[in-house]
Amino acid sequence: MDRQYIASLGLEPVLDAVLSGKRLTIGQGQALFDCPDPHVPAALAAHARKRLHGDRVHYVVNRHVNPTNVCVNRCRFCAYRRDEGQEGAYVLTPDEALAKLREAGAVDEVHIVGGCHPSLGLDYYEDLAARVRAAYPKASIKALTAVEVDHLAKLSGVSIREVLERLKASGVDMLPGGGAEIFADAPRKALCPEKIGGEAWLSVMAEAHGVGLRTNATMLFGHLETTRHRLEHMDALRRQQDATGGFVCFIPLPYLPGNNPLGEEARGPSAMDVLRTMAVSRLMLDNIPHIKAYWVMLGLKLSQLCLSWGADDLDGTVVEEKIGHEAGSDSAQALSIADLEDAIRSSGFTPVRRDGLFREA
Ligand code: SF4
Numbered sequence: 001m002d003r004q005y006i007a008s009l010g011l012e013p014v015l016d017a018v019l020s021g022k023r024l025t026i027g028q029g030q031a032l033f034d035c036p037d038p039h040v041p042a043a044l045a046a047h048a049r050k051r052l053h054g055d056r057v058h059y060v061v062n063r064h065v066n067p068t069n070v071c072v073n074r075c076r077f078c079a080y081r082r083d084e085g086q087e088g089a090y091v092l093t094p095d096e097a098l099a100k101l102r103e104a105g106a107v108d109e110v111h112i113v114g115g116c117h118p119s120l121g122l123d124y125y126e127d128l129a130a131r132v133r134a135a136y137p138k139a140s141i142k143a144l145t146a147v148e149v150d151h152l153a154k155l156s157g158v159s160i161r162e163v164l165e166r167l168k169a170s171g172v173d174m175l176p177g178g179g180a181e182i183f184a185d186a187p188r189k190a191l192c193p194e195k196i197g198g199e200a201w202l203s204v205m206a207e208a209h210g211v212g213l214r215t216n217a218t219m220l221f222g223h224l225e226t227t228r229h230r231l232e233h234m235d236a237l238r239r240q241q242d243a244t245g246g247f248v249c250f251i252p253l254p255y256l257p258g259n260n261p262l263g264e265e266a267r268g269p270s271a272m273d274v275l276r277t278m279a280v281s282r283l284m285l286d287n288i289p290h291i292k293a294y295w296v297m298l299g300l301k302l303s304q305l306c307l308s309w310g311a312d313d314l315d316g317t318v319v320e321e322k323i324g325h326e327a328g329s330d331s332a333q334a335l336s337i338a339d340l341e342d343a344i345r346s347s348g349f350t351p352v353r354r355d356g357l358f359r360e361a
Contacts, residue, residue: 001043009035018044018283021051023238026231029284033227038276045279045310052289053312057349058358059340060316062109065097066323067128071115072151075181075192077223077266079259079327081115091120094128098135104319109356110136112143113176113323116151122163125152126170133171140173140356142216146204147179150196160204164211174356175208177216177251183236184229191223191262198233202240209246214357216249217288221277222269223255223262230277234284241287248358249290249313252277253297258328271302275309282310290358295343297324299331304347313354314340 006015014028024032032041068091071081082089092100101110110132125144132141144152144167153160182188183198196204205215219233234250241247255268269277282291292313293306303314319334335343337353344351353361 001047006040009037009040011035011040015044018048021286023286024284026228026235029231029234029280030228032280032283033231033276038272041276041279041283042309045282046308048282048286049291049310049312055349056312056352057307057344057347058290058313058352058354059337059344060109060354060356061107061337061361062111062316062356063101063104063107063319064111064113064321065092065100067092067097067112067114067124068117068120069115069322070117070120072118073116073147073192073194074261075195076262077181077191077220077255077260077327079256080323084118091117094124094131097128098131100320101132101135104317107136107139107317108353108361109140109142109316111176111356112141113145113148113178116148119155122152122156122158122166126166129167129170129172141171142174142176142356143167143172145176145178146201146208146215147195149175149204149208150200160207161211164204164208164213168211168213172213174213174248175205175215177218177247177249180218180233180237181220182223182225182229183233184225187224187229191220198236202236205246206240206244209244214246214248216251216292217247218251218253219281220253220255222273223266231280231284234281238285238287241285245287247288249292250281250285250288251292251294252281253294256297256324256327256329259326271305274298274302275305278306278309278311295335296321296331297329299329300335300343304343307344307347307349313358314344316340 069082070084070089153163291311293303293311294315295303341351355361
């Protein structure tokens, strides 16, 4: 990194903070978003990434199960939800969910998310998790977003803590990071008015960390938000992480404008915006160990580039993905282990197979 050149762009304090491992301010994050030369955030993020992970890039052998697409909410970016009784609406029985899992063979992680169904209560998810645990005693079970947990607490008339404790007792290890979208009130209300607010999302995650569950965290970007909103989102996450310490991985998700009510009101981020957001995420989130380039939403080639812009994880084999594909993702439904390892090696990194908690598998 050429100090003189970086200084000429007004970013010498950012360079010094990154080199000394000091936390960046929101203003410094903004300077990285605004920097006319995108190679500067790229180089700084590559440095931070290398310090944490060397040349390792993680992937997971996993299977997604989406128990239902019926949802009481109507998020405007969502192409997945259906009303009860609407054509295409479905609910999987636990047996059907298990049968889908078996198609995938051995997996190191099971990822379970779906809609907020109006009558599918906590008992259903406890039963499903217990059966998955019995069938896959060693796999990480990552189940139910903070939004689904909040919904289940209200539907079943119990506290959020009780939902989390019962899920954990049924075999759940961690919560996925979905439902965070963007925390800032104005774009959040415009995108998903019925969904719990940013503070409530963080509070469910704090409770989850408190009962010993680990969680991921996401951010949906490239819609109605500003780069300042993205930075505030990252800042809220890192402050939560300082307090409760349970976030494992951050996943910046690009808005996909297909088949949803928001549609072309927002276009989704450009490839360069994705790369820059990946880099800024790595640099701002000094206390969250992993940054994921989720190939299902980004496409494999852009995800490979993200590995040189701060990301250290590509996610997994997946097998069947509904949520991003209904919104227009044109990536494959699944990748083999060889596909993922080739993608990582051909990007100049060393593949490391992991489970949901990033333990080597
Ligand atoms: S994003 Fe989730 S909560 Fe929102 S409508 Fe879609 S399924 Fe429901």
